[in-house]
Amino acid sequence: MYFFTEKMQRLKLGFPDYIQALEEERRKIQVFCKELPLSFELVTQAIEACRQQLSGTTSEYNLNGQSECSERTTSSEGPVLEEFIPIKKRASSSPCCDEDDEDYEQHSLRQTVLNENNNNSDKRKSDWLRSVQLWNPDPPAEEDATKKVPGMELKRSGSGGGAFQPFHREERATKETETLYKAPSSTRVPAASSSAGELTPEKNQNEGQRKQRRCWSQDLHKRFLHALQQLGGADSATPKQIRELMNVDGLTNDEVKSHLQKYRLHTRRPSPLVHNNSSPQAAPFVLVGNIFVQSPEYAAVATSTASREVTTVTAPAGVYAPVATHPKPVSQPSADSIKKPQFKKFKHSEHSNSNERGHHSEGAVHSNSPTSSSSTHTSASPGY
DNA sequence: TATCGAATAT
DNA sequence: AATATTCGAT
Numbered sequence: 322m323y324f325f326t327e328k329m330q331r332l333k334l335g336f337p338d339y340i341q342a343l344e345e346e347r348r349k350i351q352v353f354c355k356e357l358p359l360s361f362e363l364v365t366q367a368i369e370a371c372r373q374q375l376s377g378t379t380s381e382y383n384l385n386g387q388s389e390c391s392e393r394t395t396s397s398e399g400p401v402l403e404e405f406i407p408i409k410k411r412a413s414s415s416p417c418c419d420e421d422d423e424d425y426e427q428h429s430l431r432q433t434v435l436n437e438n439n440n441n442s443d444k445r446k447s448d449w450l451r452s453v454q455l456w457n458p459d460p461p462a463e464e465d466a467t468k469k470v471p472g473m474e475l476k477r478s479g480s481g482g483g484a485f486q487p488f489h490r491e492e493r494a495t496k497e498t499e500t501l502y503k504a505p506s507s508t509r510v511p512a513a514s515s516s517a518g519e520l521t522p523e524k525n526q527n528e529g530q531r532k533q534r535r536c537w538s539q540d541l542h543k544r545f546l547h548a549l550q551q552l553g554g555a556d557s558a559t560p561k562q563i564r565e566l567m568n569v570d571g572l573t574n575d576e577v578k579s580h581l582q583k584y585r586l587h588t589r590r591p592s593p594l595v596h597n598n599s600s601p602q603a604a605p606f607v608l609v610g611n612i613f614v615q616s617p618e619y620a621a622v623a624t625s626t627a628s629r630e631v632t633t634v635t636a637p638a639g640v641y642a643p644v645a646t647h648p649k650p651v652s653q654p655s656a657d658s659i660k661k662p663q664f665k666k667f668k669h670s671e672h673s674n675s676n677e678r679g680h681h682s683e684g685a686v687h688s689n690s691p692t693s694s695s696s697t698h699t700s701a702s703p704g705y
Numbered sequence: 706t707a708t709c710g711a712a713t714a715t
Numbered sequence: 716a717a718t719a720t721t722c723g724a725t
Contacts, residue, residue: 535717535718535719536718560709575720582718583716
């Protein structure tokens with residue numbers, strides 16, 4: 322108490338004024354009652370003490386109003402320190418310091434309701450504090466990340482908050498979760514898309530934001546491979562056809578195209594790593610006389626798991642376990658679906674260029690068993 | 706115009 | 716490394 326008196330004198334304030342000042346102080350820091358519980362408590366105690374000093378009786382500052390945060394100050398002035406410990410506990414239970422950020426929304430609401438007359442400083446607090454990352458808004462369930470809205474590729478432009486999103490972008494890698502990603506054409510929250518996303522006139526303040534990255538889960542990739550197989554291989558298949566066969570809601574041509582491009586790259590060049598001149602065998606085709614033949618190594622790789630005698634473990638290429646390119650589609654999806662027979666593009670390239678893998682079908686090297694190919698695509702796990 | 710595939714960009 | 720976007724060609 323002495324302490325207070327001294328302060329007062331220094332400030333040239335009377336008890337009433339000092340109390341008032343303290344109360345104001347308290348009001349100010351109330352916003353931080355969560356971060357500075359002790360400070361809050363201290364001021365509270367001070368007020369209490371002063372009041373007692375002033376009136377000689379126990380006062381209830383609580384009556385004044387906003388006291389949400391750790392009210393129980395009622396306990397007279399005992400040794401302040403003793404109070405500290407309990408304070409923390411209390412914090413979580415009091416309305417003001419409701420800890421569990423679990424739900425900012427609800428919290429907000431609650432606040433709104435509770436505050437009505439109070440100055441909504443509390444609300445504001447949560448708002449800006451949030452922006453400062455002291456609290457993180459409940460992270461979205463991982464699954465959410467996985468199954469984004471189908472129709473529209475929602476850009477994560479959203480709001481400023483997005484800036485910190487990276488936190489959530491966790492890697493929920495792997496199978497289990499992945500499974501749900503696939504979209505038997507419906508899994509993808511079609512309803513949501515139709516309602517919320519898509520056409521909504523206003524929304525999209527997307528601006529130049531980039532598309533949300535399409536995550537190629539294993540399932541998705543499986544579908545991709547399957548489609549590829551049906552279309553007779555990566556070379557004959559075109560993005561659009563693939564997309565149609567995959568029948569995945571929300572999947573776009575561009576996405577497939579991109580994936581296809583990557584797939585093709587992986588497929589043909591396992592590891593473009595500095596081929597030391599010692600083993601230039603990386604080339605899929607070798608010039609013999611005036612014709613190109615598939616090089617053994619490449620054949621091995623091409624047929625993926627079927628790496629027979631040629632143990633050229635040429636790579637982590639296995640990653641993309643190329644589906645053995647079938648000369649003919651296993652099953653034509655539907656007449657219209659495939660307008661162009663898988664041989665539409667004959668780049669007429671007998672060139673030095675090493676492309677046209679599609680042709681090696683006739684080659685003896687080609688994986689002879691269709692089963693191998695299918696199994697391949699099943700077992701092969703994309704690097705994801 | 707719609708697609709494609711390669712080249713870039715992020 | 717994995718996707719997205721751009722660009723030129725069909």
